[in-house]
Amino acid sequence: SQQGEEDPQALSIQEGENATMNCSYKTSINNLQWYRQNSGRGLVHLILIRSNEREKHSGRLRVTLDTSKKSSSLLITASRAADTASYFCATDATNAGGTSYGKLTFGQGTILTVHP
Amino acid sequence: DAGITQSPRHKVTETGTPVTLRCHQTENHRYMYWYRQDPGHGLRLIHYSYGVKDTDKGEVSDGYSVSRSKTEDFLLTLESATSSQTSVYFCAISENRAASLHFGNGTRLTVT
Numbered sequence: 001s002q003q004g005e006e007d008p009q010a011l012s013i014q015e016g017e018n019a020t021m022n023c024s025y026k027t028s029i030n031n032l033q034w035y036r037q038n039s040g041r042g043l044v045h046l047i048l049i050r051s052n053e054r055e056k057h058s059g060r061l062r063v064t065l066d067t068s069k070k071s072s073s074l075l076i077t078a079s080r081a082a083d084t085a086s087y088f089c090a091t092d093a094t095n096a097g098g099t100s101y102g103k104l105t106f107g108q109g110t111i112l113t114v115h116p
Numbered sequence: 117d118a119g120i121t122q123s124p125r126h127k128v129t130e131t132g133t134p135v136t137l138r139c140h141q142t143e144n145h146r147y148m149y150w151y152r153q154d155p156g157h158g159l160r161l162i163h164y165s166y167g168v169k170d171t172d173k174g175e176v177s178d179g180y181s182v183s184r185s186k187t188e189d190f191l192l193t194l195e196s197a198t199s200s201q202t203s204v205y206f207c208a209i210s211e212n213r214a215a216s217l218h219f220g221n222g223t224r225l226t227v228t
């Protein structure tokens with residue numbers, strides 16, 4: 001079963017606009033990660049946020065994590081046509097004792113299209 | 117691509133034949149993973165390895181086996197390929213448990 005569910009499934013915006021993608025998950029986690037995939041390529045790691053962190057920045061990326069709501073969001077500011085890709089969240093779930101299972105579970109992704 | 121190579125990049129095979137996909141890394145990372153990617157399902161973990169000769173099952177392991185005899189190589193074998201195993205297969209590596217993954221460019225497998 002899918003641990004992470006991204007929303008929306010597809011997002012179409014103009015260059016310069018901000019893009020926000022959301023991820024919801026079901027169980028306790030050790031960390032949550034966001035990845036990007038260009039067509040025909042492997043996934044590329046963007047950012048990792050730990051369960052005790054609430055916000056993290058990397059360049060034009062901002063990730064938030066709300067463990068009480070079991071949700072995360074990825075914000076890409078001032079989008080560019082080159083940001084067109086699929087974006088995935090992935091979670092490292094933990095057992096009842098808080099120990100990581102040590103393997104990531106991916107959602108189905110959000111397809112982002114940025115029009116020039 | 118963080119020194120990770122998948123081979124072959126494309127393969128067409130017939131139902132019932134065995135198929136082996138290879139993942140080779142030059143990063144000396146301990147952890148290696150095989151995922152499959154299908155429309156509507158995202159990426160699903162097939163098998164993973166946490167060291168030489170140490171492997172474990174993921175969520176969709178039926179019909180697949182793996183071997184890791186050297187740190188740098190992780191092989192995925194479809195014992196008797198079926199049409200439901202038509203997919204894009206990705207190998208990934210990581211330095212630490214549950215750390216960020218570095219992915220290969222995938223193998224597109226078609227089972228006719």
